[in-house]
Amino acid sequence: MNQVGSLVDVAEERQTGRFVFHVETRTWEWDDDVFAIHGYLPGEVEPTTDLIMKHKHEQDRELVEDTIAAAIEDGAPFNIYYRILVGDEIRRVVLVGEGEWDEGHPVGGRADRLVGYYLDLSPELEAETRTAADAAVAASAAARDTIEQAKGILMLGYGLDADAAFAMLKWWSRNRNVKVREVADRLIQVAREGHVSHPGLRRLLDSLLDDLTTRRIP
Numbered sequence: 001m002n003q004v005g006s007l008v009d010v011a012e013e014r015q016t017g018r019f020v021f022h023v024e025t026r027t028w029e030w031d032d033d034v035f036a037i038h039g040y041l042p043g044e045v046e047p048t049t050d051l052i053m054k055h056k057h058e059q060d061r062e063l064v065e066d067t068i069a070a071a072i073e074d075g076a077p078f079n080i081y082y083r084i085l086v087g088d089e090i091r092r093v094v095l096v097g098e099g100e101w102d103e104g105h106p107v108g109g110r111a112d113r114l115v116g117y118y119l120d121l122s123p124e125l126e127a128e129t130r131t132a133a134d135a136a137v138a139a140s141a142a143a144r145d146t147i148e149q150a151k152g153i154l155m156l157g158y159g160l161d162a163d164a165a166f167a168m169l170k171w172w173s174r175n176r177n178v179k180v181r182e183v184a185d186r187l188i189q190v191a192r193e194g195h196v197s198h199p200g201l202r203r204l205l206d207s208l209l210d211d212l213t214t215r216r217i218p
Helices: 006-015 032-037 049-055 061-074 122-127 130-136 141-158 162-176 180-192 198-214
Strands: 016-022 027-030 078-086 089-100 113-120
Touching (some): 027 032, 032 113, 049 061, 061 078, 061 089, 061 113, 122 162
Antiparallel strands (some): 078 089
């Protein structure tokens, strides 16, 4: 991916970050960006399960707990769209992850750790009201239909609402430096190839998240 300006780098660092959860010790690792997403300076707090759950919106805690517990048991890929509380602010994030097993441990069954990414969609959601979003895709009926189809794919694959699905398209568009319509076309192509299921969509998002986070690691 091409290098981008420093201001965009800062925005990316606030929006994407990696995590590791070690099942045996019940300990978490956050990169600097995940601390920022939760409103902390790097290393300011210890990321315990209790602390993480305190940041979850009360209506979303059970969903997050159940999803993580299920992922530990079988290591299967998962994604959750939910709200976190940072002071008086509500941020909307997508958590994408899967299980890993230590060397020598047979793959399958209870995972040794969960690894994955946070994606904070709040900046896109705050930047665009529904009216502005409608105006952005109103250039032609064809473009509007394509984007609406792509939103539907993301809503199905990631459990997003319509506004969050459009926010993800915008985020993807900005970080790939392509038009929203082009992102939408690619998603529809994936769906037509029979990959509208969770794994097919995950590969697209995982590739971008890995690109954005790996290039900042020394």
